[in-house]
Amino acid sequence: MTVHSGGCHCGNIRLGFSTALDPGAVEIRACQCSFCTRHGSRAAADPKGRLVVSVADKERLQVYRFGLRTADYLVCRDCGVYVAAIAGAGDEARAIVIVNALDERERFSREPVPVRYDTETRDQRLARRRGAWMPVEIRGM
Template identity: 70%
Template structure:
């Protein structure tokens, strides 16, 4: 497994993205919603991989929801870095990781594919994320 680490700027949120794929093989997506455009988001996921998000202080992690409210967009309250998005289904959580929050971001060199999901229904969005996003575990200092 290849492991890519990173996190927010102040260190409150850490990331560990594990995948068998080489970074040059992974499709980089540039969502065209207003939130992602304003953040310059470039996201990746490997349905066969795994993301671990570690949080030092949960009170400093903001979970922003908008639109169809099917995902939490994880943003550090202190430094403002958008690190990942996680489905709001706690039974089978899935995630994308934001390339800009990874330490080795230059390795993800594929040109981002512009994607627009505005026409998706709630059911379609949930199904796409279950199929294309990766398993995620969120660990806090309290549940380790």
């Protein structure tokens, strides 16, 4: 596994995305919801990989929920960077990483696939995330 590092602009939130996949082979999704389009989001996950999110000062972390309220969207309160989304808790927690928040984001070169999830029910959305998102470890929250 290779660890791809990243985080928010000010450094309060750090990321470690572990995957055995070549960065150019990782599927990039461009969710078309209003939150993601406003952030220019390009999201990735490897169900066989792992994401580690480390937060230095949890008071500077904004956790945002909207819509069906099935995921926490992590945004730095200081610099405004959207870094990841997490669904579930504990050992069941799964995440996506925002490629734009990775240090070597240009290596993730696949054209983003536009996706729309607004017709999913709450249960369908949770099931998709359990299967397609990756395990996550959160430190400092």
